[in-house]
Amino acid sequence: xxxxxxxxxxxxxxxxxxxxxxxxxxxxxxxxxxxxxxxxxxxxxxxxxxxxxxxxxxxxxxxxxxxxxxxxxxxxxxxxxxxxxxxxxxxxxxxxxxxxxxxxxxxxxxxxxxxxxxxxxxxxxxxxxxxxxxxxxxxxxxxxxxxxxxxxxxxxxxxxxxxxxxxxxxxxxxxxxxxxxxxxxxxxxxxxxxxxxxxxxxxxxxxxxxxxxxxxxxxxxxxxxxxxxxxxxxx
Amino acid sequence: xxxxxxxxxxxxxxxxxxxxxxxxxxxxxxxxxxxxxxxxxxxxxxxxxxxxxxxxxxxxxxxxxxxxxxxxxxxxxxxxxxxxxxxxxxxxxxxxxxxxxxxxxxxxxxxxxxxxxxxxxxxxxxxxxxxxxxxxxxxxxxxxxxxxxxxxxxxxxxxxxxxxx
Numbered sequence: 001x002x003x004x005x006x007x008x009x010x011x012x013x014x015x016x017x018x019x020x021x022x023x024x025x026x027x028x029x030x031x032x033x034x035x036x037x038x039x040x041x042x043x044x045x046x047x048x049x050x051x052x053x054x055x056x057x058x059x060x061x062x063x064x065x066x067x068x069x070x071x072x073x074x075x076x077x078x079x080x081x082x083x084x085x086x087x088x089x090x091x092x093x094x095x096x097x098x099x100x101x102x103x104x105x106x107x108x109x110x111x112x113x114x115x116x117x118x119x120x121x122x123x124x125x126x127x128x129x130x131x132x133x134x135x136x137x138x139x140x141x142x143x144x145x146x147x148x149x150x151x152x153x154x155x156x157x158x159x160x161x162x163x164x165x166x167x168x169x170x171x172x173x174x175x176x177x178x179x180x181x182x183x184x185x186x187x188x189x190x191x192x193x194x195x196x197x198x199x200x201x202x203x204x205x206x207x208x209x210x211x212x213x214x215x216x217x218x219x220x221x222x223x224x225x226x227x228x229x230x231x232x233x234x235x
Numbered sequence: 236x237x238x239x240x241x242x243x244x245x246x247x248x249x250x251x252x253x254x255x256x257x258x259x260x261x262x263x264x265x266x267x268x269x270x271x272x273x274x275x276x277x278x279x280x281x282x283x284x285x286x287x288x289x290x291x292x293x294x295x296x297x298x299x300x301x302x303x304x305x306x307x308x309x310x311x312x313x314x315x316x317x318x319x320x321x322x323x324x325x326x327x328x329x330x331x332x333x334x335x336x337x338x339x340x341x342x343x344x345x346x347x348x349x350x351x352x353x354x355x356x357x358x359x360x361x362x363x364x365x366x367x368x369x370x371x372x373x374x375x376x377x378x379x380x381x382x383x384x385x386x387x388x389x390x391x392x393x394x395x396x397x398x399x400x
Binding site for chain 2: 091094099101105117130131167168186193203
């Protein structure tokens with residue numbers, strides 16, 4: 001039997017390993033991305049044809065409820081079929097949008113424009129109302145909820161063959177699975193988990209890695225290690 | 236398509252072939268930025284550069300295909316969720332005095348921001364010069380979202396991007 005890491009795609013093939021997957025200790029981690037054992041799925045469960053059609057079924061319902069103003073994004077309450085309302089974004093979303101535009105300008109070597117969009121991002125970040133329940137437990141729950149949004153969102157992209165959106169969703173899900181595992185692990189292990197070790201972030205996709213040095217390639221988006229940034233403590 | 240040369244200083248190995256081949260002396264700058272006033276977009280520097288640090292970019296970018304409303308709606312739901320999570324991580328980081336938790340929450344906050352920026356990029360905001368981004372910028376100029384919105388920043392951007400408000 002083969003087991004696949006849902007974060008980076010690493011294959012644990014029992015045929016070429018000494019230990020059956022079930023007998024690996026719970027503390028065992030993915031050799032590539034350090035995702036926990038719980039992020040591995042047996043290969044069969046990932047049968048592509050079945051998964052795609054299931055996801056497509058979900059999507060019908062999911063995209064539909066979004067349009068009908070079910071829940072979630074700002075502008076819900078207003079006319080559901082008005083395309084303009086779909087673009088009503090919260091301050092937190094506008095902050096991320098400005099970060100995206102700043103990055104877009106940076107890639108085009110437009111430094112001044114990039115700096116100005118970053119300033120707008122900072123303004124919108126400061127305009128976000130403080131979170132009500134700011135506990136690690138609440139964050140863990142929210143990340144779990146987010147993971148459940150991916151199949152429906154992915155199907156909405158696949159139905160109209162939006163390859164760009166599908167790509168962003170693949171990275172987004174993997175990165176979020178890693179965040180979710182790390183936050184859950186912190187809840188169990190506390191500060192001991194991070195004592196005497198560094199936290200690294202891939203500046204291309206947001207993948208988080210715990211270790212002395214960053215991985216040679218990002219396990220999610222495959223950029224080289226110099227694209228990783230160390231997260232500094234309080235100065 | 237009109238183009239001009241740009242240099243990625245991270246890749247430049249100072250072989251200086253660009254200086255030898257540039258017909259207008261646009262590449263001899265100290266700060267790595269090729270002089271756009273002098274560059275004629277001939278591409279000689281990019282071809283000669285042994286470290287592939289120079290590339291040609293267009294003056295005007297092609298407009299990306301429009302996103303379907305169903306995709307935008309689904310992506311926006313995801314994006315709203317990410318924005319809420321980011322606020323939680325930021326608040327925990329701001330309140331804690333534990334070093335591990337502080338770093339983990341900073342990492343989570345940055346990670347969510349990056350991945351949310353990516354989701355929004357694929358919801359119609361791929362190009363800063365695209366219709367959606369330009370419409371948003373115009374809207375901010377006409378109807379600032381709050382009284383303390385930094386209008387001058389948006390005005391400067393509109394001017395640099397050649398947007399008539």
